[in-house]
Amino acid sequence: MSDKNNYDAIVIGAGMSGGWVAKELCEAGIKTLLLERGPEVKHITDYPTATKQPWEFEHRNKISEKVKDENPSIARCYAYREDNAHFFVKDTDHPYVQDKPFDWIRGYQVGGKSLMWARQTQRWSDYDFEGPARDGFAVDWPIRYNDLAPWYSKVERFVGIAGNKDGVDTIPDGEFLPAWEMNCVENYFSEFVKKSYKDRQVVFGRCAHLSEPQDIHRQQGRGTCMSRQECERGCPLGGYFSANSSTIPWAAKTGNLTLRPDAVVQSIIYDEEKGKATGVKIIDTETKETTEYFASVIFLNAGAINSVGLLLNSTSNRFSDGLGNDSGTLGKYVAFHNYRAKINAIHEGHSNKAYVGGVPTTAYIPRFRNVYQQETDFLRGYASGFRASRYKSTTPSQGWGQELTDSIVNATRTYKGPWQVGSHMMGATIPKESNYIKLSDTEKDEWGMPLIRISMDYDDNDEKMIADYFEQLTDMFTKAGFVDIKTRDTKQAPGLDIHEMGGIRMGRDPKTSMLNANNQLHACSNVYVTDGACMTSTSTQNPSLTYMAFAARAANHAVDQLNKDLI
Numbered sequence: 001m002s003d004k005n006n007y008d009a010i011v012i013g014a015g016m017s018g019g020w021v022a023k024e025l026c027e028a029g030i031k032t033l034l035l036e037r038g039p040e041v042k043h044i045t046d047y048p049t050a051t052k053q054p055w056e057f058e059h060r061n062k063i064s065e066k067v068k069d070e071n072p073s074i075a076r077c078y079a080y081r082e083d084n085a086h087f088f089v090k091d092t093d094h095p096y097v098q099d100k101p102f103d104w105i106r107g108y109q110v111g112g113k114s115l116m117w118a119r120q121t122q123r124w125s126d127y128d129f130e131g132p133a134r135d136g137f138a139v140d141w142p143i144r145y146n147d148l149a150p151w152y153s154k155v156e157r158f159v160g161i162a163g164n165k166d167g168v169d170t171i172p173d174g175e176f177l178p179a180w181e182m183n184c185v186e187n188y189f190s191e192f193v194k195k196s197y198k199d200r201q202v203v204f205g206r207c208a209h210l211s212e213p214q215d216i217h218r219q220q221g222r223g224t225c226m227s228r229q230e231c232e233r234g235c236p237l238g239g240y241f242s243a244n245s246s247t248i249p250w251a252a253k254t255g256n257l258t259l260r261p262d263a264v265v266q267s268i269i270y271d272e273e274k275g276k277a278t279g280v281k282i283i284d285t286e287t288k289e290t291t292e293y294f295a296s297v298i299f300l301n302a303g304a305i306n307s308v309g310l311l312l313n314s315t316s317n318r319f320s321d322g323l324g325n326d327s328g329t330l331g332k333y334v335a336f337h338n339y340r341a342k343i344n345a346i347h348e349g350h351s352n353k354a355y356v357g358g359v360p361t362t363a364y365i366p367r368f369r370n371v372y373q374q375e376t377d378f379l380r381g382y383a384s385g386f387r388a389s390r391y392k393s394t395t396p397s398q399g400w401g402q403e404l405t406d407s408i409v410n411a412t413r414t415y416k417g418p419w420q421v422g423s424h425m426m427g428a429t430i431p432k433e434s435n436y437i438k439l440s441d442t443e444k445d446e447w448g449m450p451l452i453r454i455s456m457d458y459d460d461n462d463e464k465m466i467a468d469y470f471e472q473l474t475d476m477f478t479k480a481g482f483v484d485i486k487t488r489d490t491k492q493a494p495g496l497d498i499h500e501m502g503g504i505r506m507g508r509d510p511k512t513s514m515l516n517a518n519n520q521l522h523a524c525s526n527v528y529v530t531d532g533a534c535m536t537s538t539s540t541q542n543p544s545l546t547y548m549a550f551a552a553r554a555a556n557h558a559v560d561q562l563n564k565d566l567i
């Protein structure tokens with residue numbers, strides 16, 4: 001197609017999952033329009049803080065109390081700091097309605113949240129994909145692990161995942177670069193758990209960092225991760241994966257990509273006669289002009305909650321309750337990860353051991369509850385992070401002049417304080433019809449889109465899981481000899497896990513789900529959804545690797561369909 005508003009494919013959202021769709025489509029020769037509501041963020045040149053020193057930040061990299069007061073939701077996010085604040089959406093800039101408390105963390109820019117993510121990348125397994133059918137909740141996934149396994153491999157090879165082949169059933173091994181190493185206390189705990197528990201392991205979290213770049217990474221212009229620990233500013237080395245450093249420039253190199261930032265997609269256009277979607281309507285954030293773009297196939301990758309909002313806002317005579325919503329499940333069965341529980345303790349051993357610098361990942365305890373059979377009074381289970389670090393010297397600085405300087409330098413270089421160990425729970429939640437995303441009937445945003453309403457909550461299953469996590473981790477910590485063990489339920493609202501999922505779920509039956517096994521809307525097959533909205537259940541693993549695998553798989557399905565003139 002040649003007309004400037006006509007393309008073969010349109011991808012809505014230039015973030016983690018949309019970047020993958022664009023890459024796959026463009027490589028296959030598909031003329032692709034990638035639409036993004038936020039501004040362009042070019043790799044390297046648009047990372048304004050990447051090489052700044054701590055003293056160059058007005059508030060020494062802290063968020064001011066004024067900004068915190070004005071933006072209570074993002075201020076609660078652990079990663080929100082002065083050095084990366086420009087990548088986070090302020091609560092005040094894009095309001096939404098919290099029917100129940102929900103801290104919605106967003107990144108509206110080219111690259112989406114792939115710029116600020118924590119890069120943890122464990123695969124899902126059949127213990128996850130078979131979960132709903134086995135335990136009788138949600139609906140059965142229309143795919144199994146084997147359907148996704150080759151796509152996980154493809155994504156891992158391109159992204160670059162550092163990790164060990166641990167041979168753990170619940171987090172299948174993948175295509176890994178060399179792993180970083182645990183420190184001595186993490187190693188001690190890992191060995192201890194292996195010896196003491198038949199059902200548990202402590203491994204090192206697989207992460208999207210280039211420990212040893214391969215040819216495919218060098219072709220992307222990316223280099224070795226130097227463990228700078230400043231990832232969320234954007235990495236000028238391309239040491240971690242983001243859509244900005246990897247998939248989007250790769251797609252652009254093919255000559256088949258048109259990237260259109262500052263374009264808020266309002267709705268997908270449905271043609272009743274043709275019985276399919278024909279394009280999208282956007283509003284330009286600078287000029288406020290409305291434009292329509294047309295394509296044979298449309299991918300929805302706006303991030304789970306916004307993707308739901310977009311389908312709900314895409315109404316027609318045929319679909320009065322939102323595009324593809326014959327089942328009435330659009331916006332329902334949304335879920336998240338339960339990150340409320342934490343445990344900390346002191347380790348008095350290894351006092352003669354220290355470490356230098358940091359690594360870009362932490363130890364990880366894969367799910368061990370209810371894996372092979374139901375063994376507790378709650379469904380599913382939790383994975384846990386584990387980290388050991390040593391306090392810096394607790395000796396106060398002394399003296400004046402050179403003596404003071406020496407004492408400060410000495411204090412910042414030596415780790416004489418005790419080892420602190422800690423863990424946080426990453427619990428699966430059960431998708432429920434009562435958890436929903438809707439559109440407001442009364443309030444609109446500045447682009448004329450109805451405000452999104454969010455209602456998600458914990459339930460009895462989550463409370464029981466938290467109690468079990470405290471019991472099991474306390475047992476593991478006590479037996480390992482840790483002391484001064486303290487558990488903490490943060491009681492935080494859903495959202496800070498930043499793993500919102502569901503609302504346009506996959507399923508076998510069009511009467512109870514929105515998407516088929518290839519991520520196409522059952523009722524409008526030239527629309528694909530491959531972000532978190534497609535997820536039928538939540539598992540315990542961080543989900544983005546799985547979104548990327550779904551995105552690559554569905555994009556290749558679409559290429560096949562386009563080549564055969566089937567859509």
Ligand SMILES: Cc1cc2nc3c(=O)[nH]c(=O)nc-3n(C[C@H](O)[C@H](O)[C@H](O)COP(=O)(O)OP(=O)(O)OC[C@H]3O[C@@H](n4cnc5c(N)ncnc54)[C@H](O)[C@@H]3O)c2cc1C
Pocket residue numbers: 012013014015016017018035036037038079105107108109110111112113114116117118119120121263264265266301302303304306310498499531532542543544545547
């Ligand atoms: C601090 C932090 C830590 C995280 N850590 C991890 C981790 O360790 N592991 C993990 O797996 N995940 C992690 N995540 C989550 C991860 O970032 C998301 O799962 C992932 O980015 C989702 O990809 P996406 O494509 O669905 O959404 P995004 O990456 O958010 O991209 C969506 C894009 O769509 C655009 N958009 C939205 N609405 C519209 C519209 N109407 N029109 C046009 N464009 C639109 C947005 O501006 C955005 O650019 C973390 C996230 C954060 C913020």
